[in-house]
Amino acid sequence: MEIELQEIRDFIATIPPFDRLPKDVLDILTSALSIQYVRRGGNIPMEKDSAPTLYILRQGAISLYSGKDNLMGMLGEGDVCTSFCAAEVMPDFYVKATEDTLLYSIPCDTLPRLVEDDQSVLHFIRHSAAQRLKEAVSNMQEQSSSNLLHTYAGDICRGELITASPDTSIRDSARLMSEHGVSSLILLDGDEPVGLVTDRDIRKRCVAAGLAISSPISKIMTRKITSLNAGESLFDALLVMTREQVHHLPVFDDRGLKGIITTTDIMRQEGLSAVHLSSTIRKAPSLEALAEASKMLPRIQLQLTNMGADLRHVGFAVTAVTGAITRRLIALAEADLGPAPVPYAWIAAGSQARREQTSHSDQDNGLIISDKMQPGDDEWFESLARFVNNGLDACGYVYCPGDVMASNPKWRQPVSVWQDYFERWIEQPEPVALMLSSIFFDLRVIHGKEKLLKKIRKHTLRKTPGSQLFLAHMTRNALTHRPPLGFFRDFVLVHDGQHDDTLDLKHSGLVPIIDMARIYALAEGLYEIGTEDRLRAAAGTPSLSKGGSANLLDAFEFISNLRLEHQATQIREGESPDNFMPPKQLSKLEREHLKDAFKVVQTMQATLEMRYHTDRI
Amino acid sequence: MLSWLFNLETKRKRLLDIAPAGPLRNYLESPFPDKNSCLYDTAVLALDFETSGLDANNDHLLSIGCIELRQNRIILDTARHQIIHSKRDISGENISIHHITHDQVAQGQTLAKAVESILRQLQGKVLLAHHAAVEIGFLQQACKTLYGVAPVFPAIDTMQLARRRLERQQQPYKANQLRLFNLRKQYGLPAYQAHNALMDAIATAELFLAQLAHGNYRKPPPLKNFLLHP
Numbered sequence: 056m057e058i059e060l061q062e063i064r065d066f067i068a069t070i071p072p073f074d075r076l077p078k079d080v081l082d083i084l085t086s087a088l089s090i091q092y093v094r095r096g097g098n099i100p101m102e103k104d105s106a107p108t109l110y111i112l113r114q115g116a117i118s119l120y121s122g123k124d125n126l127m128g129m130l131g132e133g134d135v136c137t138s139f140c141a142a143e144v145m146p147d148f149y150v151k152a153t154e155d156t157l158l159y160s161i162p163c164d165t166l167p168r169l170v171e172d173d174q175s176v177l178h179f180i181r182h183s184a185a186q187r188l189k190e191a192v193s194n195m196q197e198q199s200s201s202n203l204l205h206t207y208a209g210d211i212c213r214g215e216l217i218t219a220s221p222d223t224s225i226r227d228s229a230r231l232m233s234e235h236g237v238s239s240l241i242l243l244d245g246d247e248p249v250g251l252v253t254d255r256d257i258r259k260r261c262v263a264a265g266l267a268i269s270s271p272i273s274k275i276m277t278r279k280i281t282s283l284n285a286g287e288s289l290f291d292a293l294l295v296m297t298r299e300q301v302h303h304l305p306v307f308d309d310r311g312l313k314g315i316i317t318t319t320d321i322m323r324q325e326g327l328s329a330v331h332l333s334s335t336i337r338k339a340p341s342l343e344a345l346a347e348a349s350k351m352l353p354r355i356q357l358q359l360t361n362m363g364a365d366l367r368h369v370g371f372a373v374t375a376v377t378g379a380i381t382r383r384l385i386a387l388a389e390a391d392l393g394p395a396p397v398p399y400a401w402i403a404a405g406s407q408a409r410r411e412q413t414s415h416s417d418q419d420n421g422l423i424i425s426d427k428m429q430p431g432d433d434e435w436f437e438s439l440a441r442f443v444n445n446g447l448d449a450c451g452y453v454y455c456p457g458d459v460m461a462s463n464p465k466w467r468q469p470v471s472v473w474q475d476y477f478e479r480w481i482e483q484p485e486p487v488a489l490m491l492s493s494i495f496f497d498l499r500v501i502h503g504k505e506k507l508l509k510k511i512r513k514h515t516l517r518k519t520p521g522s523q524l525f526l527a528h529m530t531r532n533a534l535t536h537r538p539p540l541g542f543f544r545d546f547v548l549v550h551d552g553q554h555d556d557t558l559d560l561k562h563s564g565l566v567p568i569i570d571m572a573r574i575y576a577l578a579e580g581l582y583e584i585g586t587e588d589r590l591r592a593a594a595g596t597p598s599l600s601k602g603g604s605a606n607l608l609d610a611f612e613f614i615s616n617l618r619l620e621h622q623a624t625q626i627r628e629g630e631s632p633d634n635f636m637p638p639k640q641l642s643k644l645e646r647e648h649l650k651d652a653f654k655v656v657q658t659m660q661a662t663l664e665m666r667y668h669t670d671r672i
Numbered sequence: 673m674l675s676w677l678f679n680l681e682t683k684r685k686r687l688l689d690i691a692p693a694g695p696l697r698n699y700l701e702s703p704f705p706d707k708n709s710c711l712y713d714t715a716v717l718a719l720d721f722e723t724s725g726l727d728a729n730n731d732h733l734l735s736i737g738c739i740e741l742r743q744n745r746i747i748l749d750t751a752r753h754q755i756i757h758s759k760r761d762i763s764g765e766n767i768s769i770h771h772i773t774h775d776q777v778a779q780g781q782t783l784a785k786a787v788e789s790i791l792r793q794l795q796g797k798v799l800l801a802h803h804a805a806v807e808i809g810f811l812q813q814a815c816k817t818l819y820g821v822a823p824v825f826p827a828i829d830t831m832q833l834a835r836r837r838l839e840r841q842q843q844p845y846k847a848n849q850l851r852l853f854n855l856r857k858q859y860g861l862p863a864y865q866a867h868n869a870l871m872d873a874i875a876t877a878e879l880f881l882a883q884l885a886h887g888n889y890r891k892p893p894p895l896k897n898f899l900l901h902p
Binding site: 101 | 737743744745747748749751752753859860861865868869870871877878881882886
């Protein structure tokens, strides 16, 4: 390649999958390109019967259609079009330039030779969306296995910092430490940390050495403080602790002393933090204490994400904490109200039931009460429901906007009424009513008698597999959330060329998969509640092929991990976590993988649509 | 105009008689592309010269960039760039414009080798340049110096095509509008950072493709519609 072509090579070098290629291979690739200009409205390829070709957009935009005016995607500057790489293209597929477009094209048959059989490039060109997604997910899993490397000292150090002046007596210092339940104390002269003292120092340098406990703490403190930067990883912390033979490390950030991390903190990183929080919650004496403890939840989610945990782990941990808070609230209420008049079950619906909660989501709950319930008993249950619903709201689980809460009399009913509800939903399905009630097909008992829900579920799952109209309505509702077509420049391409500024990872990514998994489970009468469990259990049944299941699992994992990372960034920056991702924050590669995930979801939605003939209801 | 086109091929034959054996004669031995043939089937070589000034008699060539167009495609594999070795002192001012250093010049090709190579590549092709008078003028001057004969070149000038288009639409225009950079912008072509003879030749070739795409031809147009006439 002539060195003067560098500008073209540098452009190619930023585009996946070519971004991984070494310079000399990029040089060869650049020389093999040819440049074409397509006027707005012009066809791509420009010539009929052209050989399989890969296109790279240098400038302009193209639209991909299947059948007349059915837009499948749009590509802009720096996007790669692989649609014409296959020898045979779908008969009704066509591509048009939507802007004046400058294209780089390269014949596919020369590619393997040019890229020296680089597998990632060939993979990108030859494989389907589902295959590429699978690769991406397994790469992601590999990367996330080293946890201490990806957790930062600043993220886990204790926020509450216990300090004292160096003049404080050893006795008062020890008292202060016991009061706050800490094993170390930082001694400050004004704002300046001048020393550190630990339990061990008091034991060795004072008690064992026979030093008077009225002596100032400065006599036994360690003056040379070994510290850590907030941006250093726990792996660094572990190295420093091992090297310096210390168990406590003060952590500093730009603003000064941020906190302290201990060896215990590092051990806690092995996933024990959620367990630890749950035990704090179990002991919380009041609603205030509970609300305080619940503030830890985003931090736990952040820690787990930094450790490389996926949705399964985070969802379990977060849901466990929500469950613990709910149970503690119920215990506090029962302590006040006295025992329940009849047996009951406090049920969670939606993401809490599926154990897929992240951070603080809306609350969705209800009460199933024993049929032995007497008139007048409801007063007790109403008080319980109000207390728990208000308590959850105070703990950051805001009231359900759809009023799916135990405080709503409709969702606080005896078994027989719940049974009727389900029967009506299944046997006389009405689209609107079903839309609201679909979350009741994901239920889990949080507290109380499991048996009460079990009876209802058994009954329900016996009926759903044969109820075609019910399943058709469920399907039609599920199809209201469609994944976007892809990305176009810094927009999310929704449909008909419409753009969104942000990508709603929940509603356009996860919800369609969650909804489909529910339908497979109901169609096959499966007891599983979690989305991944449902997809696995339904694999190989008439409702879902093994391949379809594997593809949806990959898509679900990819999108949920992206959401976890997005929320971790938000938590780290002190924002409240949400599901909205601006496309600008996505790397080119993530966009490619997301597009593949969307494609998988689209395919499966189309299959479901055909199966239940949703167009005929 | 047609008589001039006719003359071009006649001139080639006449020049062939007087050209000394060597690169120029070789160039003139191949017939020029048929003016009635389809433009898309014509071999085109986009050419750009960096020079020390605009006067072909007194200024000299610093570098040459060229690239081929076939069937409405720019073929990057054919891209060539040459820096020309010169014994003459090049003024500091122009060095900064063209980003060519004295060292590069010292390592460059001799004018004779560079012209020989460009004539070989132009053989049987149409020359494409933006404001082609400069490229043609310098090439003729170099041939005159080297071989004692100044040849003719069938050429397409993207600047002239742009001017003709504006005049046809009876639009008033400023000279500035006809600059390569501004015309490219008008056609939505990228603004290249690098300004070397090769990227400028590519920039010219892309502009030409854009001009063709915007030409609204109902059927493939013949070469003669595009040829530069003085």
